[in-house]
Amino acid sequence: MASGKDVYTTEDSGQTWKYLSTFEKRIVSLKFINENTGYLITLSSVYKTTDGGVTWEEKNNGITTNFQDNLLCIDFADENTGIISGGSYEDTVTYKTSDGGETWTSIYEDDYSISTFDFIDKERHRIS
Secondary structure (H helix, E strand, O other): EOOOOEEEOOOOOOOOOEEEOOOOOOEEEEOOOOOOOOOEEEOOOOEOOOOOOOOOOOOOOOOOOOOOOEEEEEEEEEOOOOEEEEEOOOEEEEEOOOOOOOOOOOEEEOOOOOEEEEEEEOOOEEOO
16 A cells, blocks of 8 residues: 555555555555565656565656656556556656566657556556
8 A cells, every 4th residue: 555655565454554665756556466566656757666565666767758747547467567657738648568667668648648547458458
């Protein structure tokens, strides 16, 4: 779970929460693929963990857009395949990774922001 700039975990269905880590900017969205591998976005960066959220590594390689502190959403189909979207209302970009966030490729640019998306499978996803 993310709250503000902090990441927490629970092992008892939410009865108690344990603090894991803090970020400089507010966390916008968090997506865990399994117990150890997860991704999150702050207002301007993408991060990946492989140790359950204790440590995080920034994964912005290939992202050439200045998101102007406006990353909006993230989703992953599996450990390697994911998409992020954000930007201003005049300059919205969606990026996809197929290698676990090591590189990102622009797949959609428009004047309208994408606020949500969901993977159907590795190649197909819905946006709104």
